[in-house]
Amino acid sequence: MHWLKRAVFLLCLTPLVWLLALALLGELGANPIEAVIRYLGDWALRLLLLTLVATPLRLLTGWTWPVRLRRMLGLFAFFYAVLHLCSYVVLDQFFAWDIIWEDIVERPFITMGMLAFLLLLPLALTSSHASMRRLGRHWKRLHRLIYPAAILAVAHFTLMVKADLREPLFYAVILAVLLGLRLLPAPRRHPVTRET
């Protein structure tokens, strides 16, 4: 398990390394700021969806190892969401708080993105074992906020697009499947487990 966690940790960092490499090589195209924001948003969403894969995978296969990677995936999703938000605040708007506030209030796609981020924030803050112990059964209820956060994140992407909805709808379908699979009945415990 230890080596797997390390490998996944490094894998989760590669998109950032790749982005830095593209930036240093000047390969981000004619509108590099837009490219950075989109790229970080894409990875935040992908990792958020990947975080949601653990449970259906357990329901379908009985495997428990994906659940043990879940916290790290979720924290990386949050990490990319923070970078995505920072790139918007710093690179795109250069701390023009009045305009940022107007965006949040008046543009539904930005409202949804910001809400998704705000829902992820307490999850990241309570991700430690200590928090799990302290919150007890409330921890699980709190962390169900990932469902509305993921739905808002996909809506955020969908409402941003001008006419070609293929990409956001692709993520919407994946999210629908991941949420739908949770309705499956939990698998019967493996006999070996029962004997122990």
Place this chain on the structure above:
Amino acid sequence: MLILRRTDIPPSEITPATVYGDRRRFLGAALAAGGALLLPHAAQAALPRRFDQLARSPLSTTEPLNSYKDITTYNNFYELGTGKDDPARNAGSLKTQPWSVTIDGAVEKPGTYTLEDLLKPHALEERIYRLRCVEAWSMVIPWVGFPLGDLIKRFNPTSRAKYVAFTTLHDPEQMPGQRRAVLDWPYVEGLRMDEAMHPLAILAVGLYGEVLPGQNGAPLRLVVPWKYGFKSIKSIVRISLTEQMPPTAWNKSAPQEYGFYANVNPAVDHPRWSQKRERRLGELRKRETLPFNGYADQVAQLYSGMDLTRWY
């Protein structure tokens, strides 16, 4: 005599050396790749690859130009794909020779003309314009073209001509983006007659002193610098003079977001984003968007008395 503030340096020399070199490499690669295909057509080529001795228009801006690379690799041309870099990748399938354009509707001399015949009477000039996209970015582009009004006059519009409608080539074989109904193909755009006759409205056949690449709307496109970029329709095959306001592509797709007029207006936001500021590509900080994209002195009187919040 025209007194110009610009120096007598051709745009090719204003371009940074690196970009200029890059442009040659780009062209060289394109020629090498397409060489075999292009050869049979070479005899028919009426448009030169480079336009020499272009007259310089006093209507040009003196702002620094965006690079050839930026202008030709960051495009909205959904017929060639919806990603910004798709059009440059897919432009190879667009065949611009031979090319003909139909002029019809409320004109005394309708007909279908080869591009060469259509262009023959017009002296090409260089027009350096700001281009403001509805997505809140902008560029400065040295177009090669001629006034649209000069072309329209040649075909003697009748008194019924109130609008000009333009149509892009509709051929999914050549334009892979048209294989999916992202927009209602073919792309149609339009201008009111007085807008079309305005000296700032041009038909362009080139940029940076060279023939237009496919991704920028080869071989013939409209450029209306005081309107959002989507009005400046690309790869035109038909120009119709009409009595009714033509139904235009983006307006049909999302009428509450894209009006027929689509004049650049910082006071009227797109429903989903602000139009107050824009990013000039190549600049770090956003800049204020100007009414009519900075051409208000020349064009604002076209809309006197109109409520521009309603007629966005």
